[in-house]
Structure formats: C-alpha cells, structure tokens
Amino acid sequence: MGSYHHIASNDDGKHANNPYRVVYTPESDHGDFQLVEGSMHSEYATFVSASELLHDEQWSDHLRRADCEWLVPFLHRFVDDESVSSEEILLARDHHRARRWAERTGSMTRDDERELAATFGLPPDPETVPAIRQALRVELERTELGGSVDTVDWPSIRFYCVALFAHGDPVDAPLVWRARDAAPAVAGGIDVELLCGGGLERTLAALRADGSVATDGALESLSRAVAESVFDDWTPVDYLTYWRQYYGVGGDE
Numbered sequence: 713m714g715s716y717h718h719i720a721s722n723d724d725g726k727h728a729n730n731p732y733r734v735v736y737t738p739e740s741d742h743g744d745f746q747l748v749e750g751s752m753h754s755e756y757a758t759f760v761s762a763s764e765l766l767h768d769e770q771w772s773d774h775l776r777r778a779d780c781e782w783l784v785p786f787l788h789r790f791v792d793d794e795s796v797s798s799e800e801i802l803l804a805r806d807h808h809r810a811r812r813w814a815e816r817t818g819s820m821t822r823d824d825e826r827e828l829a830a831t832f833g834l835p836p837d838p839e840t841v842p843a844i845r846q847a848l849r850v851e852l853e854r855t856e857l858g859g860s861v862d863t864v865d866w867p868s869i870r871f872y873c874v875a876l877f878a879h880g881d882p883v884d885a886p887l888v889w890r891a892r893d894a895a896p897a898v899a900g901g902i903d904v905e906l907l908c909g910g911g912l913e914r915t916l917a918a919l920r921a922d923g924s925v926a927t928d929g930a931l932e933s934l935s936r937a938v939a940e941s942v943f944d945d946w947t948p949v950d951y952l953t954y955w956r957q958y959y960g961v962g963g964d965e
Contacts, residue, residue, distance in 0.1 A: 718940040719805045720780035732778040762790035782808045829959035835878035848872035877909035882918035889930035
C-alpha cells in the first residue's frame with residue numbers, strides 16, 4: 713500500500729466500543745484515505761477519495777465519529793487539485809490532538825507540567841521509580857472508583873507514564889496501559905508508544921507474559937499501531953527526546 717499515516721481515531725471518544733479510524737494513504741492506488749470501523753475480527757476497512765469523503769454523507773459521518781473534521785479544509789484542497797504535503801496533514805493532526813488535550817486538562821498549566829518534570833527528571837532517578845509507580849496507581853484508583861474525569865489530574869498521570877517510559881522497564885507496560893485505558897475521554901493524551909520504553913519487542917513479550925485479560929487491549933492496540941506503521945523508524949531514544957523537549961528538561965527545549 714506504500715506509505716500510510718494514522719491520522720484520527722475515536723478510541724478515546726464516545727464511540728470507543730466501536731472504533732472509527734482514518735488513515736491517510738498518499739501512495740495507494742485505491743484512494744487517498746482508508747476508513748476503518750471496528751477492531752480485530754469485526755474490523756471493516758474501505759478506501760475512499762477526498763471527493764467521496766466530502767460529498768458522501770456516510771463517509772462524512774465517519775469523519776465526525778473519528779473526530780477528524782479538522783481534515784475537511786485539506787479535502788477541499790485535494791478536490792481543487794492543490795498540492796497538499798503529508799507533513800501539512802500530520803502537523804494539523806498533531807495540533808488537533810494538542811487542542812483536545814488542552815480542553816480536557818485545563819487545570820494544570822505548562823509551567824506546572826515542567827515543574828513536575830524538573831522534580832523527577834527524564835529519565836527519573838531509579839530510586840524514585842517506585843514512588844512514581846505508586847503515585848500513578850493512586851491517581852488511577854481515584855478514577856476507577858468513580859472520580860469525575862474533569863477532576864482527575866490527567867497531566868500528572870501522563871507525566872508519570874512518560875517517566876516510566878523514560879525508565880525503560882517493560883514491566884511497567886501493563887500499568888501504563890491501565891492509565892491509557894482508565895478514561896477513554898482523555899486517552900488521546902497518553903500515546904500507545906508510551907508503553908514501549910523498553911523497546912517494542914521487549915514490551916510485546918512482557919505483555920504476552922502478563923497474560924491477563926487487562927493486557928489484551930494493549931496487545932491489540934500495539935499490533936494495530938505496528939500495522940499502521942506507527943513504529944516504522946521509531947526508537948525509544950527519539951521519542952524520549954520529544955518528551956524532554958516538551959517538558960523542557962535538561963535544556964532540550
């Protein structure tokens with residue numbers, strides 16, 4: 713199929729029990745975009761053109777359910793035969809995700825996040841890792857016991873996941889997945905890549921060894937990410953560099 717890019721999904725939205733996804737397929741002979749509904753054995757996928765996405769109500773509804781209506785201006789450009797680069801689309805995707813995250817986590821400022829990162833470091837001191845794990849468990853228990861999504865400290869939860877990623881022990885993958893899975897409305901802020909601080913293969917092995925029903929979703933999500941080329945040319949080192957820049961740690965700004 714050539715290069716393709718996962719640009720939207722509602723895995724973290726109200727239709728999460730029946731996921732809707734959008735994949736950009738610029739080199740495909742079948743269409744500019746692949747629309748996917750469902751998961752695993754119930755998954756259905758079809759290729760469509762930009763024009764079909766704009767003018768067919770069924771496909772427009774798929775965009776809405778996948779939280780991908782930000783793509784519409786680009787679709788008009790495709791239809792008008794304007795040049796649209798993959799980089800433009802991926803940048804718009806990332807900006808949309810950032811806006812969604814800000815909408816869901818307005819209680820903590822960027823300075824607050826950076827102060828938290830400065831306290832623990834990235835990677836954290838190994839002696840602090842047990843405390844990070846415990847802090848993450850406490851926050852997750854608050855959510856799982858019925859706490860309001862709006863009152864849970866999601867930016868701190870995400871930082872704890874990033875810190876465990878930076879620590880690089882695959883044993884933490886089930887805990888990070890628990891964080892991603894805890895509240896679908898905000899899981900988009902906790903990327904599936906955060907499970908893989910110890911590398912993709914070691915993480916998959918750790919999840920398979922865990923063998924619990926709770927990790928089945930993690931294995932499915934990682935397998936889907938692999939199929940969608942999320943991990944092509946991906947390394948834990950480069951991904952950590954991104955987060956160090958985000959948190960302004962060690963001069964990486």
